[in-house]
Amino acid sequence: MKKRMTLSLMGAGLLIAFAGAAHAAYPDRAVTVVVPYPPGGTTDILARIVSAKLTGKLGQTFVVENKPGASGMIGTQAVARAKPDGYTIMMGTIGTHGTNAAVYKNVLYDTVKDFNPVVIIASTPNVMVANKNAPYNTVAEFLEYARKHPGEVNFGSTSMGGSPHMSGELLKAQAGIDIVHVPFQGGGPMLNAVIGGQIPVAFDNLPSSAGHIQSGNLKALGVTTPQRWPSFKDVPTIAESGVPGYEVQAWFGILAPAGTPTDIVNKLNKSISDIITDDADIQKQLATMGAMHTPNTPEQFSKLITDEVQKWTEVVEKNNMEKL
Structure with a gap:
């Protein structure tokens, strides 16, 4: 019995060693x-x-x-x-x-x-972007425009329920505006719609919008983080633009x-x-x-x-x- 138990323990040890060696080789x-x-x-x-x-x-x-x-x-x-x-x-x-x-x-x-x-x-922050010909250049100007046109302004996001969508919903709630959500299947299609003028504004993760902002194809109205982002210091935060306490990262x-x-x-x-x-x-x-x-x-x-x-x-x- 003792010999059989010893062999069993040895077998278990070999299996553990084999498993560890297999994981060490990851990926193969x-x-x-x-x-x-x-x-x-x-x-x-x-x-x-x-x-x-x-x-x-x-x-x-x-x-x-x-x-x-x-x-x-x-x-x-x-x-x-x-x-x-x-x-x-x-x-x-x-x-x-x-x-x-x-x-x-x-x-x-x-x-x-x-x-x-x-x-x-x-x-990364999310960023609120607008078509380059939109009649507002700041979050404050957008809020003023939206209040004058309740229910008429669409905002795009990358999906239903994602952080860009929720960034817009949070702005609606905290700023007291009525804007209409238009979901897209991903950042690429949404940005094309903003650049093409099919929708006037959108919320996006900053990395996928960065190139379009830098080229002038899109206007950056504000970032969603509490502080300005180091690589885009010229873009104000939404919180400092008339919506104190606003934050999404x-x-x-x-x-x-x-x-x-x-x-x-x-x-x-x-x-x-x-x-x-x-x-x-x-x-x-x-x-x-x-x-x-x-x-x-x-x-x-x-x-x-x-x-x-x-x-x-x-x-x-x-x-x-x-x-x-």
């Missing part, structure tokens, strides 16, 4: 990075930058796969259901892992329980399905953090886009998600918003 084949939005938006841009750098650092291809639909819930659900082996991960957002849980009646996944947060890639981060081995999560966290902090090119890209990275742990990312769900649930309840 291509990794899919799901972006739950269409190409062209901030989430997609950041996923492609990071995936290209990970491919070079870890020696296996990190392939970006766009799975848009249902305000990011289609792609996010696919990752929640994926095998938790590190070979299917995603670029999540404040929308997929913050506002959706507060805004939608039937979210297709459990925001907290179905995922292992890995690392926050970047945070977007973020983007890598998540894996719940149950993904801790050593794989930690390896991805360290690899991505090293890439961003050590690579001058990627730091320059982030700064140019209006995004910022602060090193963080999976535990810190997990707490942020819990806090975001609570915050936006309170906003929905306070503003008596009907769940979608």
Whole structure:
């Protein structure tokens, strides 16, 4: 009996050692990075930058796969259901892992329980942008115009329930204006509509609008953070433009399905953090886009998600918003 128990313990030890060795070799084949939005938006841009750098650092291809639909819930659900082996991960957002849980009646996944947060890639303001020929150049002028034309001004966002949408809803509530939400399937289509004059204003993550603002194709009326953003210091905050206390900050981060081995999560966290902090090119890209990275742990990312769900649930309840 004693000999049999010893052999069993040895077998268990070998299995643990084998599993550890297998994880140490991660990745040994291509990794899919799901972006739950269409190409062209901030989430997609950041996923492609990071995936290209990970491919070079870890020696296996990190392939970006766009799975848009249902305000990011289609792609996010696919990752929640994926095998938790590190070979299917995603670029999540404040929308997929913050506002959706507060805004939608039937979210297709459990925001907290179905995922292992890995690392926050970047945070950024949202920005209120306008068509270059719009009859207002500041948030204050827009508010005056909107009050004179109640129910006549449309504002675009990247999806129903995402942080750009909620940025507009928060402005409506705090400024007491009546503007009409027009959702789009992602940042690219929405920005094209603003540039083309189909809608006069929109809220977007700053990185995907930055180039259009710098080229003059769009006017930046205000950023949603409490302070002006370092790389766009000339753009005032909405809070300082007549809406005190207004604040929204977007973020983007890598998540894996719940149950993904801790050593794989930690390896991805360290690899991505090293890439961003050590690579001058990627730091320059982030700064140019209006995004910022602060090193963080999976535990810190997990707490942020819990806090975001609570915050936006309170906003929905306070503003008596009907769940979608």
